[in-house]
Amino acid sequence: MIDTIIFDFGGVLVDWNPRYVYRDYFQDDEKMEWFLANICTDEWNIEQDRGRSLAEATELLVAQHPDWEKEIRMYYGQWETMMKDAIHETVDILFELKKKYKMYGLTNWSAETFPIALDRFEFFQVFDGILVSGKERLIKPDEKIFERMMEKFNLKPENCLFIDDNLKNVEASRQFGIETIHFINPEDLKAKLDEFGML
Known part of the structure; x- marks a missing residue:
């Protein structure tokens, strides 16, 4: 049928995997995994899959975690590298x-x-x-x-x-x-x- x-x-x-960007940046898998589990999380990313704009998502997260601004902006700034x-x-x-x-x-x-x-x-x-x-x-x-x-x-x-x-x-x-x-x-x-x- x-x-x-x-x-x-x-x-x-x-x-596709964000680790293709962050592994080289952090040079520390434990720190990278903490960042992906606590800052740029799957739950945050799925809202972009649901239709939230990349700009809104980025600014929202930067406001919540200003000490991680550089790393947060890398997520969509270097997104093509994640798509290996x-x-x-x-x-x-x-x-x-x-x-x-x-x-x-x-x-x-x-x-x-x-x-x-x-x-x-x-x-x-x-x-x-x-x-x-x-x-x-x-x-x-x-x-x-x-x-x-x-x-x-x-x-x-x-x-x-x-x-x-x-x-x-x-x-x-x-x-x-x-x-x-x-x-x-x-x-x-x-x-x-x-x-x-x-x-």
Whole structure:
């Protein structure tokens, strides 16, 4: 019944990690991890994925932590460095699947930074449609973003397979009625797709 595959991007097709900026800067992994856990946190970053502007987010955090202003401004000032490369083995799987299936993207990503990725990686041209959380002002795992995905591209949950590396998103997708693969690495993804008889 599956005729459509929906890919998450970060951690699945794109190797993005703020540590690619801060590891060289701090030269101390313990201090870097403290900074990412307490200053530029995942919770802060996800609000940009929900639609908050980068400028507002930066100024808000600088006001809260003025002693860390330089490091905070590095987050979006050097954001492109965080986007290291495509995960080429997954991209190869993507192109193989495209021969037989419709292909869509569903990503938690800032509307301001996503165009940078779109310009950098040619594989995005494979997709029949992409829904970006920052544009929709909805984020996974909220079921409303899955509803928006279905409505926007005229899809049916029972005909879709969703691939995501975030377990909360995977569980939400399954509850919504979409078959899902929890992405661990490209080798594991290939094995699971083989089990489905999709490669």
